[in-house]
Amino acid sequence: MACISLSEVSRSYVSEAATSIVLDKANLDIPKGAFTAICGPSGSGKSTLLNMIGALDRPDSGTILIDGMDITTLPDSMLASFRNEKIGFVFQSFHLLPVLTATENVAWPLYFKAVPRRERMRIAQQKLTLVGLAEHANKMPGHLSGGQRQRVAIARALVCEPAIILADEPTANLDRNTAKDVINLMQTLNQEYGVTFIFATHDPLVISHAKQVVTLNEGKLIFLSSSEMKEAASHV
Ligand code: ADP
Ligand code: MG
Numbered sequence: 001m002a003c004i005s006l007s008e009v010s011r012s013y014v015s016e017a018a019t020s021i022v023l024d025k026a027n028l029d030i031p032k033g034a035f036t037a038i039c040g041p042s043g044s045g046k047s048t049l050l051n052m053i054g055a056l057d058r059p060d061s062g063t064i065l066i067d068g069m070d071i072t073t074l075p076d077s078m079l080a081s082f083r084n085e086k087i088g089f090v091f092q093s094f095h096l097l098p099v100l101t102a103t104e105n106v107a108w109p110l111y112f113k114a115v116p117r118r119e120r121m122r123i124a125q126q127k128l129t130l131v132g133l134a135e136h137a138n139k140m141p142g143h144l145s146g147g148q149r150q151r152v153a154i155a156r157a158l159v160c161e162p163a164i165i166l167a168d169e170p171t172a173n174l175d176r177n178t179a180k181d182v183i184n185l186m187q188t189l190n191q192e193y194g195v196t197f198i199f200a201t202h203d204p205l206v207i208s209h210a211k212q213v214v215t216l217n218e219g220k221l222i223f224l225s226s227s228e229m230k231e232a233a234s235h236v
Contacts, residue, residue, distance in 0.1 A: 002029035002065070003164065003196050004053055006221070009062030011048055022048045024219025025062065030198065030212075032163070035190045037199045037210035039224075039232060044216045046200035047168055053198065054087050054166045055079045067163065084112055088157025090167040094149045096141040096156075102128060103137045106155045113160065127155035131185060147178035154185060164196045165189075171203045183209050208233035 006028040012021045022045035030036055038046050051057040052064060055071045063070050066086055074082060089095075096105045107124035115123070128137050131151040141149050150170060157165050167186070171179035187209060189195045199206050207213055213224040213232060224232060 003032040003034065003067060004028070004030040004198070005063075005065040006053075007063045007065075009052070009059045009064060010219075011045075011052065011057075011059045021219050023059070023062075023216075023221075026219060026221045028214065028221040030196070033190070033194050033196055035187065035197050035209070035211040037201050037207050037213045038216070038221075039202055039207055039213055040216045041202060046202075046216065049216070049221075050166045050168050050198065050200045053164075054089060055083055080112070084109060084160055086163055088160070088162040088165040090150070090153050090157050090165060090170045092169040092172045094141070094146075094153045094173075096149055096152055098141055101138050101140060102133060102144065102152045102155075105141065105152055106159050109156065109160050123159060124155070127158050128152070130158070130189075131155045145178070146174050147181060150174060150178075150182050151185065154182070154189075158189070158195070162195070164198065166198050166200075168200045169203070170199060171201070171206055176205070179203070179205055204233050204235040 006026060008025045008027065009023050010025055011023045012019050038049055040046055048057065052059055058072060064072050071082060103121055103124045106127050107120040110120040110123060125137055128134055131154050133148060133151050133155065136144060136148060141152065144152065171182060174182060183206060186197055190197050201207065207229065213229045214221050215224060
């Protein structure tokens, strides 16, 4: 069974000036353990798609199954716990809380699961060790480099042991060497722990590491062939 399954999903933005159709009865199946890039130029709908898979936004029509559960009909009251259980998010600009230490940032999602503080901090430190930041656990984000901040964000995404991590342009604010390190880390988490990764990206470096690449074309989602993937990754 697919881990993520979109069926006939449509999403438009309507304004007085225009209607922009982002997805038009799009279909997509992504298996468990995938390391999949959603690629396309700015404005093509990558974030919209990721936000719907992560239940931050709802489609106008169609169904989205995550591990067999239809999240499009899930009541609002259940969406937060669904996200907390199943999905970790990583963003381009890290989205760390500046007044919290690295450990406190990583521990934050566990607060909403009513995990006691001592246990939250223990789990957060374990995740920081996993991403290679054990020595920086007590630092504020302002005292960390961009690459280190993104590692903290990845540790936070992992803290509730999600099946899926959605990463929206995770390398866009990183220099090339740091971007490579961050992708290698995500690849290790994918291979060793089986976490499913979906990236929204137009970074050829991310595309070159992806197992599959999906593109958005006139509202449809299409897997690239291996030669198209090579071409898309050829500008690294
Ligand atoms: P990408 O992440 O690939 O850059 P987005 O998903 O952010 O693309 O946007 C896709 C299209 O939808 C764009 O044309 C954008 O202008 C439009 N769009 C995105 N979010 C909104 C919104 N909240 N209101 C109106 N239009 C939006
Ligand atoms: Mg985007």
